[in-house]
Amino acid sequence: MMIQELIFYAHSLVLVLAAAMVITVRNPVYSALYLVLAFFSAAAIWLLLEAEFLAIILVVVYVGAVMVLFLFVVMMLDINLVPLKEGFSRYLPVAVLVAIVMAVELLMVLWSKGRLGVDMFPIPAPNPEGYSNTRALGELLYSKYLLPFEVAGVVLLVAIIAAIALTLRKRPGIKTQNPASQVRVSREDSVRLVKMKSEKPREV
Amino acid sequence: MLDMLFYLLWTIAKILMITVPLIITVAFYTYFERKVIGSMQIRVGPSRVGPLGLLQPFADVFKLLLKEIILPANANRFLFVLAPVIALAPAFAAWAVIPFSDLLVLADIDAGLIYVLALTSLSVYGVIIAGWASNSKYAFLGAMRSAAQTVSYEISMGFALVGVLILGGTLNLREIVLAQQGGIFDWFWLPLLPLFVIYMISGLAETNRAPFDVAEGESEIVAGFHVEYSGAAFAVFFLAEYANMILISSLTAVLFAGGWLSPFEGVPVLGETLLGEGSIFWFLAKTAVFMFMFLWYRATFPRYRYDQIMRLGWKVLIPITLVWVMVAALMAVLGLVVKGS
Numbered sequence: 001m002m003i004q005e006l007i008f009y010a011h012s013l014v015l016v017l018a019a020a021m022v023i024t025v026r027n028p029v030y031s032a033l034y035l036v037l038a039f040f041s042a043a044a045i046w047l048l049l050e051a052e053f054l055a056i057i058l059v060v061v062y063v064g065a066v067m068v069l070f071l072f073v074v075m076m077l078d079i080n081l082v083p084l085k086e087g088f089s090r091y092l093p094v095a096v097l098v099a100i101v102m103a104v105e106l107l108m109v110l111w112s113k114g115r116l117g118v119d120m121f122p123i124p125a126p127n128p129e130g131y132s133n134t135r136a137l138g139e140l141l142y143s144k145y146l147l148p149f150e151v152a153g154v155v156l157l158v159a160i161i162a163a164i165a166l167t168l169r170k171r172p173g174i175k176t177q178n179p180a181s182q183v184r185v186s187r188e189d190s191v192r193l194v195k196m197k198s199e200k201p202r203e204v
Numbered sequence: 205m206l207d208m209l210f211y212l213l214w215t216i217a218k219i220l221m222i223t224v225p226l227i228i229t230v231a232f233y234t235y236f237e238r239k240v241i242g243s244m245q246i247r248v249g250p251s252r253v254g255p256l257g258l259l260q261p262f263a264d265v266f267k268l269l270l271k272e273i274i275l276p277a278n279a280n281r282f283l284f285v286l287a288p289v290i291a292l293a294p295a296f297a298a299w300a301v302i303p304f305s306d307l308l309v310l311a312d313i314d315a316g317l318i319y320v321l322a323l324t325s326l327s328v329y330g331v332i333i334a335g336w337a338s339n340s341k342y343a344f345l346g347a348m349r350s351a352a353q354t355v356s357y358e359i360s361m362g363f364a365l366v367g368v369l370i371l372g373g374t375l376n377l378r379e380i381v382l383a384q385q386g387g388i389f390d391w392f393w394l395p396l397l398p399l400f401v402i403y404m405i406s407g408l409a410e411t412n413r414a415p416f417d418v419a420e421g422e423s424e425i426v427a428g429f430h431v432e433y434s435g436a437a438f439a440v441f442f443l444a445e446y447a448n449m450i451l452i453s454s455l456t457a458v459l460f461a462g463g464w465l466s467p468f469e470g471v472p473v474l475g476e477t478l479l480g481e482g483s484i485f486w487f488l489a490k491t492a493v494f495m496f497m498f499l500w501y502r503a504t505f506p507r508y509r510y511d512q513i514m515r516l517g518w519k520v521l522i523p524i525t526l527v528w529v530m531v532a533a534l535m536a537v538l539g540l541v542v543k544g545s
Contacts (some may be wrong), residue, residue: 003208029336033283036329052315056322064325065355068332072351075336075344132314134375179515 008048015041028074032067039063042197053134217283218310222299231261231445237499244503268442271435276339279432283337288440291330297322302454303378305464305484316377317365320455322353324361324410328354331412331429334441346428347508350419353409356517357416360401361406363525364399367532368392368459371541374399381463388467393460395541396527399458404497404522409451409517411419411445413498415505416513423507453494454487461490 018038022031039062046055127133141149235258242249249419250257275281301316303309313319328351335347371392374537384391395399409416420428430441457463464487508516535541 033333052313054319056315059322059326060318064322064358067326068328068351071332071336072348075332076348092247174206177511179405179512 004048008045011041011044011048015045028077029071032071036063039067049124049135050131052151053137130157138142208379215310219300222310223296226296226299226447226450227443229450230443231265233308233446233495234264234323234442235261236495240267240496240499240504245366261440265439269436271517273435274432275434275438278339280337280339283333284432285437287330287337288335288444289330289439290333290501291444292440292447294323294326295444295451297452301377302451303381303458303463304487305482306378306382308484312376312378315375317369317375317380320377321358321362324448324451325354325358327410327444330441330444334433335429338429340432342425342427342431343429345425346419346431349431350412353412353416353418353513353517356497356514357406357409357521360402360517360521361410363522363529364403364406365459366529367396367399367525370529370532370536371395377458377463381458382466384462385469387464387469388462390446391462391465392461395535396460396522396528397439399532400456402525403460404494404524405516405521407456408498408501411448411452411498413449414502415446415508417507418510418513449498450491450495452473455492456489456494457487461494463487463490478540491523 015038018034020035022038025031025034032085039058043055043058045056046052238260239249239257250260252258253263271374275284298320300311301309301313301319303312331350331354332347335343335345335350338344355376368380369375372383374380374383408414412419418428419426420430425431430438433441463482464484466486469482
């Protein structure tokens with residue numbers, strides 16, 4: 001299909017460019033926005049693979065929640081870019097070395113025949129009509145992989161509790177409000193109606 | 205090739221058939237809002253332009269379009285112009301999966317519900333980018349408030365949707381409506397009453413509407429994130445906000461109030477008439493009711509204090525949704541709610 005290839009290459013191009021921009025642009029807010037663009041392009045490529053659930057969840061979780069918080073923090077930072085660049089020339093040789101090693105490793109994997117090469121991954125066959133990626137995922141997660149799934153959930157719960165526990169601290173000497181008592185306020189707490197007999201002004 | 209071209213043109217025509225009425229609805233929604241709030245406050249509302257003031261929205265639109273767009277000094281030009289577009293796009297794109305009736309739906313996809321959830325969570329980007337790019341303290345404060353608020357209320361909104369998923373057994377919006385067949389008491393609002401209420405509250409918070417409109421908060425931070433916007437750019441933000449309100453109203457109708465289904469289904473006398481059968485008119489009527497409620501809230505509730513918004517979201521709504529998701533699961537397992545009955 002020509003159109004599918006067109007969509008794939010267009011989104012791949014945007015994805016690679018955006019990923020490169022994430023680490024090259026100077027402004028961290030731009031970095032975060034390029035990362036959002038990269039997530040979107042990746043989601044589009046997943047859609048082409050008929051993995052619509054994963055694609056949309058990628059957008060919900062990373063773009064809708066994680067990146068919003070990222071932007072939240074990054075926009076509040078007052079970053080001075082000069083000290084960040086100071087060590088650039090000093091670290092350059094090490095960085096180049098690491099980059100070369102990683103590139104060579106990747107190329108070895110990509111060019112090797114028989115184990116992990118590109119020739120080992122044929123173009124995926126289109127799924128039969130009526131196939132639902134959401135249903136397939138759900139059935140696997142809640143039958144075959146039920147235990148790992150539940151364990152992952154518990155691990156995340158522990159992480160949530162730990163994160164909250166880390167931020168809990170008692171600071172003495174600050175004024176706080178007690179919403180419960182504010183909500184419980186009734187009219188009797190602040191207003192007292194006094195019955196009085198009406199009086200005539202005294203005649204002078 | 206010709207087939208494909210025809211398909212493309214037909215799809216674009218269908219998209220226009222949704223978006224053009226939507227834009228017109230937004231225009232008259234603003235008129236309706238001013239009239240409704242006016243009569244609630246014993247005023248007349250717009251009454252000068254055209255008969256009964258009906259041409260007021262068009263006068264407003266032309267005024268905004270003809271005004272100059274002022275770029276603040278030191279604003280980030282590109283993002284400043286891009287922000288309204290980012291705010292508008294998801295509000296329109298989400299309409300792709302809304303089922304207007306059994307046959308009238310642009311994209312009848314299996315992951316419709318999370319698609320909607322994804323797009324409603326994107327609308328906050330327009331606000332954040334606008335606030336940051338304006339290079340203004342008020343705009344930035346509004347953006348920060350909006351970001352924190354949206355992320356918080358998304359959770360309770362997501363859990364409310366989980367309840368619908370459990371009873372409906374599908375992510376497809378059309379099938380969710382079909383699962384509610386059988387008259388007004390078979391719709392999901394009854395078994396999921398707490399989630400229904402929480403969904404509407406979260407919808408208010410997601411669209412930054414009163415009483416959760418702290419992102420604008422005109423008495424605190426002037427006009428919040430769009431304080432620096434003028435002319436057409438401001439109009440686009442306005443359009444996005446109202447399109448989002450209509451979207452949330454239609455979603456409430458689809459998820460909790462039986463979409464296009466008739467409330468009198470199964471009543472013998474009505475049978476085959478317009479009242480007894482489901483059609484797009486029922487969908488539009490229900491959406492209109494929820495749209496009216498948005499205005500009603502605005503006219504009757506004072507604005508929340510910011511810390512109390514956070515408390516309500518995290519400490520009240522989320523625990524209730526968690527409990528009711530379990531109740532919904534029990535109802536589904538015990539067969540108390542049978543779908544499509």
